[in-house]
Amino acid sequence: MSGCGDCGTTRAKVVLPHGRLCRGCRLRRHHHPRPCPGCGTVRPLAYRTPDTTDIADGADVCATCAGAVSVFACTGCGSEDHPYGYTRCARCYLTELVTSLLTDPATGRLHPRLIPLHQALSTGRRPQTTYWWLTRPGQVAQDVLSGLASGRLPISHDTFRERLPIDRRHGYLRDLLVSAGILTPYAPAIERIDPWLAAILAAQPAPHADVLNRFARWHVLRQLRAHDRAGTLTSAVVNMGRAHINAAVRLLDWTHARDTTTIDALTQADLEDYLLAHPGARYSARAFLLWLGTSRTNTALTLPRRRQQLPEVTMTDRARWASVELLLHETTIASQSRVAGLFLLLFAQPLNKITQMTRHQIHHAEGRVTVTFDTVPVELPPGVAAVVLDHMNGHGSASYRLGETPWLFPGRLPGRPIATETVRKILVHHGIHPRASRSAALYALAGQIPAPVLADLLGITRNNATQWAQLAARDWSNYVANRPSRRG
Ligand SMILES: [Zn+2]
Ligand SMILES: [Zn+2]
Ligand SMILES: [Zn+2]
Secondary structure (H helix, E strand, C coil), X not given: CCCECCCCCCCCCEEECCEEECHHHHHHHHHCCEECCCCCCEECCXXXXXXXXXXXXXXXECHHHHCXXXXXXXXXCCCCCCECCCCCEHHHHHHHHHHHHXXXXXXXXXXHHHHHHHHHHHHCCCHHHHHHHHHCCCCCHHHHHHHHHHCCCCCCHHHXXXXXXXXXXXXXXXXXXXXXXXXXXXXXXXXCHHHHHHHHHXXXXXXXXXXXXHHHXXXXXXXHXXXXXXXXXXXXXXXXXXXXXXXXXXXXXXXXXXXXXXXXXXXXXXXXXXXHHCCCHHHHCHHHHXXXXXXXXXXXXXXXXXXXXXXXXXXXXXXXXXXHHHHHHCCCCCHHHHHHHHHHHHHCCCHHHHCCCEHHHEEEECCEEEEECCCCEEECCHHHHHHHHHHHXXXXXXXCCCCCCCECCECCCCCCECCHHHHHHHHHHCCCCHHHHHHHHHHXXXXXXXXXXXXXXXXXCHHHHHHHHHHCCCCCHHHHHHCCCCCC
16 A cells, blocks of 8 residues: 555655655654654654564554664754754754854854854754744844954954844843853943933033043943942943932032033032922932042032931731732742742841842752852742742743753843843732842841851841841840851
């Protein structure tokens, strides 16, 4: 018989030891691998074993169990995985494409600096997805990558800053180069300040533009870069930086409108007029006013003192536990937000620290799950442990990423953890406000745990822990005296 063993069509060109398949039925079997009854491996099955004694009669097995050469094997690499074209697998197509894109036409070899990218792209876990990303219409990746390989585009951040459009698709490529170690890490949120600042400076008269430029570059941007290096650059920090610049602009505009003065000649009386008319500036313009003094731009100004802020608790313990219950059981919330929210509500961890956590901070052995926020591991209660393990076992993982990620909360961009803002928005949507939740958690914990222990568990300073302990109306000073000092 020459018809397809599956559908009966006469155009059955695929020859198997015991019969034939049509092309469509071969592809269907290739795309639906099943556990082989002979060896248990998940593979495309279309063969019969010569020995039918321990396998149900007529059941299909894999090529190896039948002692045959697989008709599903890629003609390029011999693998049955990642079916894509008729004769070759997705990985072979992808490797061929990436090799041609990253080859320098002048030498006929891979561009030496792009070899790590070639490696990362061609060995990723999902070659189909990467191939699709490179070839679907409207993508810029092929053009940029071949430009980098041929030298038409220099391999540098400047290329992405100055020669290519600043948008999501180009930003993604730039992140890939960073994640492959070809470009050094950078902070997109800081870079976006540059064009924004240039527009503001253009609208200022020359002497004020100069002052503002120095304040922005030497004070604001420098602070943002320090945050970036420390891993604490959140959107709140960036917005605060922009707010400092905006507040400076308002004061400069007001000064300029008086027509007689420039900022370096502003008097204390002028400043008090301004603060009377703009009470908010007492806080918003504070950074700029302080900088005017330290940069010796204007040393004649003194700032009214700011009142010391005491910790404040606005969330009841009952509300805190209600939020914990919600996150423990509400499976419609993304697992990363559930885990992050639980760490916030139970262990008073700041959200920007939570999103930077790595998988190594979670330890699972002998039925116990511990998390180490600072130096001392904390055992998780069973309900919380279950949510954390479920999250780590793949739920909530990014749809496409390069290789394995060290992050506990991998982000959408390659090589980066999730943006704090993403998690914050989801929690706030469910009525969980990070600042209030963290204060409520610190308050509750400080009432139960001695300050020095709390400091080691949560990674806060001892002073801070003692303040909270005082607030929780406990005096642990005796305990401190009796406890052997660990941190001096
Ligand atoms: Zn068929
Ligand atoms: Zn088998
Ligand atoms: Zn292949």
